[in-house]
Amino acid sequence: MRYEFLVGLRYTRSRRRAQGGNRFISFISLVSMLGTGLGVAALIVVLSVMNGFQEELRTRILGVAAHIQISGNDGELESWQQVADQAVHHPDVRAAAPYVQEQGMLSFDQNVRGTIVRGVLPGAEEQVADFARHMRTGSLEDLKPGRFGIVLGRDLAYALRARVGDKVTLIAPQGLVTPAAVLPRVKQFEVVGVFEAGMYEYDSGLALIHLQDAQVLYRMDDRVSGVRLKLDDLFAAPRVASEIALTLDGNMMVSDWTRTHANFFRAVAIEKTMMTVILFLIVAVAAFNIVSTLVMAVQEKQADIAILRTLGASPRSIMTVFVLQGAVIGMVGLLGGVAGGLLLAHNLDVVIPALEKITGATLWNREVYFISELPSKVLWSDVVTIVSVSFVLTLVATLYPSWRASRVNPAEALRYE
Structure with missing residues (x-):
């Protein structure tokens, strides 16, 4: 394993001695992961419901037309x-x-x-x-x-x-x-x-x-x-x-x-597009939380960066370390969001009645929509698009802090060490 990956993975796991010697992720990194995961899960569930509505609408129309x-x-x-x-x-x-x-x-x-x-x-x-x-x-x-x-x-x-x-x-x-x-x-x-x-x-x-x-x-x-x-x-x-x-x-x-019946399907397509854009903005906000995580990591690790530079590490290698750290944070949240989103999208017929029973509110009125349960259809093309765009947003969020890390002057960083 190249040392950049070894150091980047080590920085991702913020170690601290506690009772039992457990390791745990820093709070800001955890918030970034949760934000990315929730955004991705929301995207998968909403697009699955929109796909289900689109298919249900098409089935009902073509059942008569x-x-x-x-x-x-x-x-x-x-x-x-x-x-x-x-x-x-x-x-x-x-x-x-x-x-x-x-x-x-x-x-x-x-x-x-x-x-x-x-x-x-x-x-x-x-x-x-x-x-x-x-x-x-x-x-x-x-x-x-x-x-x-x-x-x-x-x-x-x-x-x-x-x-x-x-x-x-x-x-x-x-x-x-x-x-x-x-x-x-x-x-x-x-x-x-x-x-x-x-x-x-x-x-x-x-x-x-x-x-x-x-x-x-x-x-x-x-x-x-x-x-x-x-x-x-x-x-x-x-x-x-x-x-x-x-x-x-x-x-x-x-x-x-x-x-x-172009108006029906055009309306559903426009609504699906707008919901996708809005939810991708949520993912973008969560992804750019990684910026604050890496900025703090760069500030904390300036001495380590200076030592690596004096040992011969190039600015590109330093940048790779922090890009990897941010990518790992984003991928963990991304994978968790995909798993949670797929699980929820495939079990809406169980989740919605359970929430209605717990809250006492009617979340899905069958008399209004003439559908016995909330329709949901997962398209793997949507999942691949969500994962790809979210991962790109995560990588973009790591670029500036990583570039700042590569510009650290070893002499300045070690002056008061």
């Missing part, structure tokens, strides 16, 4: 079966389903709510969306052509005070032109099911009916609004959408989930 939508420029698509067959031939497309999507107004027991009405084929829709997992009562299979059944979102059903078996009135904006006036098209639908996707946008404003009933109500004949696609890899949606668009004629519009 599609990976890719193909629609007509005028809102109607003819020969949809041909378009669906052409799209399914793409190797990354798993399934396709037609849909009719229009606006409507639902009325029941003097309660009125505007809604998006989506006509679907139950069997095909189950292949591109996960409605079966979100159904609270009934199922999509209860939507039969000609029966005029309807499946409501949970909040929409609650606002209407409607339950399964009730008959609600659906008012379509496409009216009947008469000599007296334009009369809206009105049809009664029987509530055959209620779903809860966990997204307020869908739970409060989406109603499902059979595709043929929607075509009759909105006078679309055999036309549909478009075709919804499901992919093997949802992250390939932008690329697949571009490739499919090249194979279709210009009267169709192709969009993927990253565009139709």
